[in-house]
Amino acid sequence: MIRAEQNSRSSMQMTAALSHGPHSPFTLDTVEIDEPRADEILVRIVATGLCHTDLFTKSVLPERLGPCVFGHEGAGVVEAVGSAIDKVVPGDHVLLSYRSCGACRQCLSGHRAYCESSHALNSSGARTDGSTPIRRDGTPLRSAFFGQSSFAEYVIASADNTVVVDPAVDLTVAAPLGCGFQTGAGAVLNLLRPEPDSTFAVFGAGSVGLAALLAARAAGVSTLVAVDPVAQRRALAEEFGAVTVDPTTEDAVEAVRAATDGGSTHSLDTTGIGSVINQAVTSLRARGTLAVVGLGASTVEVNMADIMLSGKTIRGCIEGESEVSTFIPELVELFTGGRFPIDRLVTRYAFSDINKAVEDQASGRVVKPVLVW
Structure with missing residues (x-):
């Protein structure tokens, strides 16, 4: 109160x-x-x-x-x-x-x-x-x-x-490490922890998803997939080394399976959309793990027989499961060392243009708006 x-x-x-x-x-x-x-x-x-x-x-x-x-x-x-x-x-x-x-x-x-x-x-x-x-x-x-x-x-x-x-450190780039970039990167580095021979798919390539993609790349994962309907985001993901899938024109499950030799070992959903979460679970290979970080659907239909018989795991994750006093400095070091180029995700706005930033983020014109005084 x-x-x-x-x-x-x-x-x-x-x-x-x-x-x-x-x-x-x-x-x-x-x-x-x-x-x-x-x-x-x-x-x-x-x-x-x-x-x-x-x-x-x-x-x-x-x-x-x-x-x-x-x-x-x-x-x-x-x-x-x-x-x-x-x-x-x-x-x-x-x-x-x-x-x-x-x-x-x-x-x-x-x-x-x-x-x-x-x-x-x-x-x-x-x-x-x-x-x-x-x-x-x-x-x-x-x-x-x-x-x-x-x-x-x-x-x-x-x-x-x-x-x-x-x-x-450029604070106008590093600011989102407090939540969005930390959430995506932490879900990969702290929770999923893929190995170099793992395969990683992210559903939703906004700021959280692309930060996760960069973290997986920094961890040495060579097979990366990004599923997103926005062409600009897919283009950026491709520059980061990912195979991309347009779910509006392709079967996302089959496309992820094709790109990962039968299914991803690790996946991340950033959308919170029930149908997308279902696709992410279905496209996992046996014993694969999906982390979910997006606020959205309160209920999701999944095939429990598939989850049980294939040994799949679904894990919730908030704030990248991070200890901020140690994990944020680790991400800063990755950024300054050139292995986590989050500057590629940021678009700066004068603080007075906050409503324009909201509009541009919602439309997909920008990945991560940062308001600057």
């Missing part, structure tokens, strides 16, 4: 993109943001990626809940830290990701993406005490999205979702 009353802590003004419900565009408005509390970090945002999760959440929160500040792929420079923060200092360049408590069974077993407090920390619209770091004319705004709400000039972040990077 969002607390109506706020404490009297000092704050400063900034510009943020406000969501007003499913059917309205984002608007830029002047809002107030708190100074960091003892366990918080104030970050000036340089860039933030536009992720499907932002738009999905916008589509399901009704207008009656009031304006919200989304954004969860922030990158920027630390402006101030609270008294309890000891591993981040003003001036540090940082990438922001999801929050986790660090104390529950999932966190302690190394699976922070499945933190038992994830909803409260990432999607409740407030801090855990019910207060919000962002207000407009003194009225609380739903914010603290993924512990950041980075569709804004500044954010309040925490030690558990802040990763320091080399100042030489």
